[in-house]
Amino acid sequence: MQTDQTIPTHYPRPQFERKDWINLNGKWDFNFDDANIGEREQWYKKHDFDSEIMVPFTYETKASGIGEETFHPYIWYRRSLEIPEEGTGKRALLHFNASDYVTKVWVDGQFVGSHQGGYTKFAFDVTDYLNHSGHHELVVKVEDSNSCYQPRGKQRWISENFGCWYVQTTGIWQTVWLEFVNEHHLESVKMTPDIDTSSVLFEYQFADSATYSNLRVQTDIQFDGKPVKSFSQTVDRSSMETKMNIASGIGEWKVKLWHPNHPNLYDVTFTLYDGESVVDQVESYFGMRKVSIENGQVLLNNSPIYQKLILDQGYWPDSMLTPPSDEAMIEDIEKTMEMGFNGVRKHQKIEDPRFLYWCDKKGLLVWSEAAATYEFSQEAVDNFTKEWIDIVQQNYNHPSIITWVPFNESWGVKNIFTDEKQQRFTEGIYYLTKSLDSMRPVIVNDGWEHTVSDILALHDYEEFGEVFAERYADKEKIIHNERTHNHHKFAMASGYHYQGQPIIISEYGGIAFQGEEGWGYGNQVATEEAFLQRYQSITQAIKDCAYVSGYCYTQITDVQQEINGLLTEDRKPKISLGKIREINS
Template identity: 55%
Template sequence: MSSIPRPEYPRPNFVRKDWLNLNGVWEFEFDDEDVGEREKWYKGHAFSRTINVPFCFESELSGIGDTSRHDHIWYRRKLAVPDSWKGKRIILHFGAVDYHAKVWVNGVYMGSHTGGHTPFSFDITDALRWDGSDEVVVKADDISSERQQARGKQSWLDEPFDCWYDRTSGIWQTVWLEPVNPAHIVNVRMTPDIDKGTVNIEAFLTPQAVGCTLKACISFGGVSVASVVVPCLQQRVIFEVSVISHAFKWGLMLWSPENPNLYDITFTLVDEKGDTVDHVVSYFGMRKVSVKDGKVLLNNRPYYQKLILDQGYFPGSNLTAPSEEALINDIKMTKAFGYNGVRKHQKVEDPLYLYWCDKLGLLVWGEMASYYEYSPRAANAYIKEWQEIIERDYNHPCIIAWTAFNESWGVPNVMVDRQQQSYTVAVVNMIRSLDRTRLVISNDGWEHTDTDLCTIHDYRSNGEDLRRVYADKDKVVNGAPAGKFIFAEGYGYKGQPVLITEYGGIAFASGKGWGYGDKVADEEEFLKRFAGLTRAIMSIDYICGFCYTQLTDVQQEVNGLMTYDRKPKIDPSKIRAINEGRA
């Protein structure tokens, strides 16, 4: 077992052989007076603490566990760059740093990044000394009270409250080094087309790669499917490959939660001398998401979505999973409870989680962390981070939908405010412009504008009451069945699929904290309410899916099917039987 925390490869759908994990013990300092830049801490400072990266200082696993406000923090560590990497370009990667990061190497400023949920990197080659004394310094500014900053479920008050929890500040995903040649592949977008039996490949290259040749080799289960060689005449190379093979009964191996088939693909970049200058290993899934006659289709067939809300918090480590095994366990337990997907709520999830959803078969609705006070500054930052999310996660077949906003958070007056309405429409169409392969929800819960799905949040406790209220579809989609109008003023229902995307939230009386509705005394009472609500939703013919709240307790919110430390409160087989209509 590795002594390095989170030792696994951090970018599992774009893999190169050589890399160096920088997780582990870093020097650390609080800078509550924000004097570090003026005093040039990046050039020399006696740091008084250490921290265990990639865990935030608020978490126990960081070795600090201080949940009080510290809005400016610093990190430093030595870099032992392998001598064998000389002659390469050395890229310093950060999986995520919340919220605004500045980076120096050997006192030389490398750059900055704003946004706490997406990766960024710098070419640090020219700042290296290669003498064993190289060091990296990071400053993170994360203003704990700032509601214009995308923060998701991180409390902006001194303490957690309602459904907002302890903060995650600074570095919270893996930091790592990677050597590349000047001529290399920057990124690849793979778009499956199951109707044609092809995958469209769009490769982005460095300027030095122009004139090279790119070879793509596709296989499935060790069986060769296709091999294509294309000239790199410019930095953007686009080509289409047929993946229909007589080696398989129906020609194509489609991806679904029940059959998570993945094609392997390698990309090899060869220079004009015939030398290999880059080699990347990846994968893709052949799947299609579409809408027809008020139903969501997966691979051209109606697919009833049984989702569970998952906030991705962990005891002792907050937003950072303590291990790869913890991520895998959450996925396996989700499936054990009889769900075929998750609505990842207010968190841009770790790429390793998405990798295992691809591998094990679990649908994912992706969602950006909300800000809570509308302004042009907040709006611009939010759009920028959404663009980075789509670039990072485009190739994951598990993701079938993007949730642009949740419950009008960040756009509190969207019901009547034309500016905020226009902004939600702009975000939805920006997402569509970058990704036409997935559905986009404008504002999950209520007050929709331009949306591909009509999604509703309703926490009533009685199944028969729910069945009665939702019996008349026209009244539902044109009204306010749960207290807020489903569509904002000036917008209306246009035949979109209807789903109940938050319901339940049942808590036990024995749990210290809160849930939705009255707490239940025991398993029998829990199952009676859970079954009543779930059966009612499944009995309404125009509703084509649901999302139960939620997978686990999170701190003071104790309405999970599992405790915060992942102990099931109810036998998963009993929940599964209800979800599958067998009980």
């Protein structure tokens, strides 16, 4: 096996970081199992695997060392591992940041557990399966399907790419790693900033324990290396919460707010004591920011913010959905900002935690959008709901995420305009999201046919600015379903009414150049001058529409057969980034 691809090696969970861990990315044994005989023949005990793969890249990618795009529903991985000295006597937690779709794990021939869901992280405590010293054998089976009842996003479900659907992603596609903790340890801390009271609500979740009598948790907050606040409290149950005012902690009367213009982050260390002994320590951070809606506008920190977003599907030519490196993610973020955009709509993908970390650090706004199912059924409702709950809970602490987008363009709810069951499903997801996160807007059915939604997000690929301006001149006709906003869909689902929400054009543009193999929206352009003229015309028409509070251009890069990126797949600019910035300014 030969591959020139860099293997991701950075700490994979930067918002909850411990020092004792080992990275399991790299070369694994690998086997297809199209006949699904592996479990019956006990491949998890002894089997001669017939190839190798570079984890965390899927077999469909060049970076994996395999590069076969044919769909295989059952695949197996194997590697040996050895517990280092620092892990002796501790609990061993095996983490998968993402694996698509059903993942089963064995250690030394013993079944550990399984997980369903292609875009969420999960972990198994494998301590009790490591019953001897020396080398251990880790075996993983992943089951995938072409079902439209599972959240699949832009992954195709037929043998060839079509439209805006691309080669599928099967198996492990984000970092696998092993972490070592004491029996008493923190499982999570949910952090909710409140800039109006200069405080943060900390909600701690501890590993289940027979006794908490000697445990206390200390929280130390710093900004720019200087102490802000420190407080300690006794642990008496598996979950507890504390609200802490952080103003005046560094000799100033106000807190440092997080904003794209100044992405201030507070560092925080959580230390768990058993008596006087430290049994767990976690490094984290949070941003003080508030997202709210008033008078038809989105507010950030109580001031209106005009959102200039770009659609970002997070694909790379050699590794597809898997970010090839931190440097690659940083390049995308920095080029986005260089072009004058202040945010991304992460389209049909839950991105690697390190991408969100860099957005937090650099101040890039993020709309977090779920991968869609494509048919409506009880199975689809179950699959989507379970995965969406995990997504919201796992990414809650990232200040860069300012909007949740569970549904897009009626995908998976194709009859939502009139079907009451599908309408109620989207309502349920809206209110469920609000119960988990009351501080972010939720968009229900980005594009058209909204039910309950905090923002009215409209898609329109009109080519000509003057036509766009005329179409949106009469707001009342669009919001009251007296006319379509894009020639084929109404803004609201039947029976629902506009409630004064902010209006954002969340997909437009999609301009492609002539001579490239693939497609874009509308007529292709021949020159940079023609591109910029069209881009300026439609973008200015949106900016001139007084009731529209932002836009999202399609898209940052080409993706396989879709060639409407401002950059090529390998991140080469097609037009001057400075000229794009000038139009966006």
